[in-house]
Amino acid sequence: MNDIIFDLKNVQFSYLGKFPALCGVDMTIRSGEKIAVIGANGTGKSTLLQLLDGLIFPDHGHVTAFGEKLLENSHVDEKTAHRFRKRVGLVFQNADIQLFCPSVREDIAFGPLQLGVAEEEVDRRIQEVAQVLDIQHLLERVPHQLSIGEKRRVAIASVLAIDPDVYLFDEPTAGLDPLTVRHIIDFIVHANRLGKTIITATHDLHIIGEIADTVYVFDRNKRIVRGGATQTVLNDRSLLEANNLIHIHQHHHNGKEHVHQHLPLEPHD
Amino acid sequence: MSNPVHKKSDFIERSILSALAFLKDATLSEEYANRKGLLQSLDPRFKTISFFAFLVTAVSLKNVVLIGTLYGLCLLLAFLSSIPVRHFLVRTLLFIPLFSLCIVLPTLFSIVTPGEAVWSFNILGISAVITRPGFDGALLFVVRIATSVSLVVLLSLTTRHSELLKVLRVFGVPPIFVLTVSMSYRYLYLFATMVENIFTAVKSRVGVVSHQRHGQNIVAWNIANTWNRTTQMSEEVYMAMLSRGYTGEPRLLSAFQATPKDWVWLLGAVIICASLFYRGYTL
Incomplete structure (x- = not known):
């Protein structure tokens, strides 16, 4: 079908040929979808995003992006590489990896400049994304002087400046304060309303209801154990518990000690 | 009373931490460059x-x-x-x-x-x-x-050092050289902080007193660990560059x-x- 962006068939990947990271993943992602990939640590979520971004390539099986197979030599040609990079942007989990330039302004400009955007247009985009993410005051700052939340927003800005069709987010809210988490969720929801395809790897179940319509659950065998509508997946408590995504815990709440499952969507007394 | 073993074993650690502190304060802070003048x-x-x-x-x-x-x-x-x-x-x-x-x-x-x-x-x-x-x-x-x-x-x-690097480009220094230097400068701070944190973590587990030989081992492990993490991070940074369209000829x-x-x-x-x-x- 024409609106299929990514099609993965029996994708297997291992690091150094001996540490399996993905063991037979099948997945189809369509334009404009809002998808979350959830799973405990080390289940292959980040690896999947890097495969979708054409940074690594499967050992077995294949990934098709925009109707063309993603192969190791398919990005050797600069035009082909740029065509793909303009359409897919990855926000890395560790913002320090993504922010490698000496100033925030240059980090935001890096992507568009590599993709051949004229400097005047790059300047315009810097101002625009800085306003959207409320980071105008950070433009001349050095990335290592920023807080984690600021770094994360700048990392998103560096991808937003490319204006891709597909956003890949790797743990976008990990370690952030509630207000920054809120800003990032709002950004993702807004981008999706504008027609962008959103794929988010996370194990923060509290945000999934807002940032995803479809959820894929990865298990310890580095396979998709379940995929489906967000609400349906999140209601399957045994599935989430079996995959280390919810836990039973005891805490002090409303003046009394009680024990319950920690669930993402349901309020509790 | 001072402990001579402690003093000896602390020497390398103190030297490294002092060097890192100097590096961060003197080289990486841009306090004066940001003043009005x-x-x-x-x-x-x-x-x-x-x-x-x-x-x-x-x-x-x-x-x-x-x-x-x-x-x-x-x-x-x-x-x-x-x-x-x-x-x-x-x-x-x-x-x-x-x-x-x-x-x-x-x-x-x-x-x-x-x-x-x-x-x-x-x-x-x-x-x-x-x-x-x-x-x-x-x-x-x-x-x-x-x-x-x-x-x-x-x-x-x-x-600001980023502006000094930009000036190098104006004088015809190749962008790849400027980018490499600026990235080295950028990650120097990150690794300085990382080494500091490792020392703090070690201290929290082994205490402040350790035998000289043990102290030397800790420093050697830290060097090896930092080297591994540097290599890993350089690969990841390269991926981040590729992800944003870098193909070997940087445009800045x-x-x-x-x-x-x-x-x-x-x-x-x-x-x-x-x-x-x-x-x-x-x-």
Whole structure:
């Protein structure tokens, strides 16, 4: 079908040929979808995003992006590489990896400049994304002087400046304060309303209801154990518990000690 | 009571942590570059060209008074750029001229530089004579070094390192070189912080007292660990670059905006250098 962006068939990947990271993943992602990939640590979520971004390539099986197979030599040609990079942007989990330039302004400009955007247009985009993410005051700052939340927003800005069709987010809210988490969720929801395809790897179940319509659950065998509508997946408590995504815990709440499952969507007394 | 084993084992750790602290404070903080002042308000290209002209003048002049004038100008510029003069003097005068003095010490004496004797004395029965040409040459060398170092320090203190790197690009240095240097600079801070955190984590587990040999082992592990993490991170950073369209030929921002003030500054710098050269020629 024409609106299929990514099609993965029996994708297997291992690091150094001996540490399996993905063991037979099948997945189809369509334009404009809002998808979350959830799973405990080390289940292959980040690896999947890097495969979708054409940074690594499967050992077995294949990934098709925009109707063309993603192969190791398919990005050797600069035009082909740029065509793909303009359409897919990855926000890395560790913002320090993504922010490698000496100033925030240059980090935001890096992507568009590599993709051949004229400097005047790059300047315009810097101002625009800085306003959207409320980071105008950070433009001349050095990335290592920023807080984690600021770094994360700048990392998103560096991808937003490319204006891709597909956003890949790797743990976008990990370690952030509630207000920054809120800003990032709002950004993702807004981008999706504008027609962008959103794929988010996370194990923060509290945000999934807002940032995803479809959820894929990865298990310890580095396979998709379940995929489906967000609400349906999140209601399957045994599935989430079996995959280390919810836990039973005891805490002090409303003046009394009680024990319950920690669930993402349901309020509790 | 102090523990000698503890002191010995702490030596390497303290040295590393002090070096890291100095690196972060002195090199990576851009406190002065972010202040409002004369030099901070100038276009980095014009500032760099003018300082280069000052430097050439300082190196070329052979008159101590004229070089001293340039040094006075340097102090005035530091003052006008909101840099505490005392801090500036400590930073420039304390070490480098002292070292240069050590280098020129032998040239003071008649055995290296013969000429009119200014002062003679005996050390352990050996007669030592300081000569006029030796003294003049040494003084010129030290003043020239002090002025040159002060100019370079003033330029680096009042300019953000990212702007200095941009200036390199304007002068034709290949973008890949500039990008590599700027990335090294960027990650230096990150790894300095990481090494500090490792030491804190080790201390929290083994306590402050450890045997010297054990302390050396810890330092060796840290070096190996930092090396591994550096390699891993460099691969990930390269991926992040590829992800944003990098294909081996970096394209970087080059926007600078010169104002009439910059041209006036450059003209003033040229006039000062030309006047000093002329005065040096006529003396």
